[in-house]
Amino acid sequence: SPTSSPEPFENESIRKPLPVPKCLSNRAATGEKGMLAGGGACTPYPRSFEAMKLACPGMYYTYAKTIRKEIMEGLRYILQTKNQYTFAYHGSGSTGTTAVMDNLIEQGDKVAVGVYGHWSSIAADIAERLGANVIRLKKPLGSRLTLEEIEKALSEHKPKVLYLLHGESTTGILQPLDGIGEACEKYGTILAVDLVSTVAQIPIEMDRMKIDVVMMNTQKAIGGVVGLAPVSYSPKAIAIIRNRKTPPRVYQTDVLEQAREWLIEEPKWYQVESCLHSVSLALLHMLREGLANIVDEGIENVWARHDQSSRYIFDRAEEMGLEFVVPVKEDRLPGTLLVKCPKGKDAYKVTGYMWDKHRIELSTGFGPPTIGKCIRVGLFGENARLDVAETIMDALKDSLSSPETNA
Numbered sequence: 001s002p003t004s005s006p007e008p009f010e011n012e013s014i015r016k017p018l019p020v021p022k023c024l025s026n027r028a029a030t031g032e033k034g035m036l037a038g039g040g041a042c043t044p045y046p047r048s049f050e051a052m053k054l055a056c057p058g059m060y061y062t063y064a065k066t067i068r069k070e071i072m073e074g075l076r077y078i079l080q081t082k083n084q085y086t087f088a089y090h091g092s093g094s095t096g097t098t099a100v101m102d103n104l105i106e107q108g109d110k111v112a113v114g115v116y117g118h119w120s121s122i123a124a125d126i127a128e129r130l131g132a133n134v135i136r137l138k139k140p141l142g143s144r145l146t147l148e149e150i151e152k153a154l155s156e157h158k159p160k161v162l163y164l165l166h167g168e169s170t171t172g173i174l175q176p177l178d179g180i181g182e183a184c185e186k187y188g189t190i191l192a193v194d195l196v197s198t199v200a201q202i203p204i205e206m207d208r209m210k211i212d213v214v215m216m217n218t219q220k221a222i223g224g225v226v227g228l229a230p231v232s233y234s235p236k237a238i239a240i241i242r243n244r245k246t247p248p249r250v251y252q253t254d255v256l257e258q259a260r261e262w263l264i265e266e267p268k269w270y271q272v273e274s275c276l277h278s279v280s281l282a283l284l285h286m287l288r289e290g291l292a293n294i295v296d297e298g299i300e301n302v303w304a305r306h307d308q309s310s311r312y313i314f315d316r317a318e319e320m321g322l323e324f325v326v327p328v329k330e331d332r333l334p335g336t337l338l339v340k341c342p343k344g345k346d347a348y349k350v351t352g353y354m355w356d357k358h359r360i361e362l363s364t365g366f367g368p369p370t371i372g373k374c375i376r377v378g379l380f381g382e383n384a385r386l387d388v389a390e391t392i393m394d395a396l397k398d399s400l401s402s403p404e405t406n407a
């Protein structure tokens with residue numbers, strides 16, 4: 001009839017939708033429960049994990065303003081810094097690496113990157129993609145840079161930025177930072193450091209150590225899940241960024257835009273508290289509670305707990321006759337045990353057995369030099385306890401002695 005309703009969809013392709021994906025017709029299979037003690041995300045603090053379920057009142061209200069302020073204070077506390085520009089990007093640690101490079105680098109700038117494993121090699125690649133003239137300070141597997149090597153590179157190349165990983169989790173290396181801040185100051189270089197594998201595990205005093213910029217993620221010793229990338233920029237770094245000739249390439253991670261989002265600077269529009277991008281209150285809750293957990297315990301106690309459980313796994317590994325990827329004891333990254341898979345054993349079968357029999361997730365290494373050839377235990381945050389360390393090493397002993405894990 002002339003009054004019949006119009007066709008709901010004119011577009012032929014919408015009238016005939018694709019078949020319903022059957023795999024989505026039930027609730028998500030949430031996975032089996034177990035202990036996460038490998039390289040990546042580790043078991044979160046229950047308080048931080050549960051916080052994601054808290055009601056989310058909306059991102060533009062006063063509450064979102066409060067929670068961000070609390071996060072900034074918590075981050076300053078774990079970094080021992082007074083830096084105003086201390087906040088968190090949405091994304092994972094890699095977002096933080098890219099953002100830090102993008103904010104510091106302009107086309108052709110010289111950037112020296114310490115390369116001693118997978119993540120440090122990726123950092124150098126990121127800088128190159130952003131147009132930097134990259135100087136790779138390469139070290140062979142299981143070793144790190146000396147202060148003398150760094151000073152030599154600084155005096156020779158006078159880079160704008162020196163980017164180092166404090167902990168290279170894929171090779172189990174700890175890169176000491178003593179004296180590097182002073183050396184960078186001497187040559188007018190900005191010191192940027194990846195603290196993903198060391199923050200809230202070993203003592204870090206960002207201001208005293210003269211580190212200009214740091215980046216982290218939320219799924220290791222901060223005790224949360226993947227989703228945010230905390231960063232801190234010193235006043236010196238901010239002054240250099242303000243004097244750029246060209247803006248950073250990525251709008252969303254521009255530190256000066258983020259500073260308005262986090263209310264470090266005046267917001268762009270009167271009374272609007274979030275104008276850069278939508279924020280995830282679930283993730284902000286997660287980070288806030290992870291930090292609150294550390295504050296409750298006290299950072300010195302958190303460092304001491306990590307030190308104790310880390311020493312335990314290292315001693316047990318030695319007792320078990322396992323060969324460390326890093327031969328020099330002092331160069332080993334605390335909390336990250338990286339040992340070669342023993343002869344006659346299959347690394348994947350060892351980790352498979354650990355999960356099947358003990359519900360403990362370990363990894364077999366990460367990146368070409370170690371993947372499938374090593375066994376990696378990561379003890380951070382919630383898992384950095386003697387009883388947990390003992391459980392893991394007992395289970396590893398069982399796994400390595402089982403004929404089921406033979407190559």
Ligand code: PMP
Nearest residue numbers: 092093094119167169196197217
């Ligand atoms: N740097 C280091 C030292 C890492 O261990 C990792 C991975 N955990 C990253 C950077 C990248 O972080 P994400 O996986 O959170 O992107």
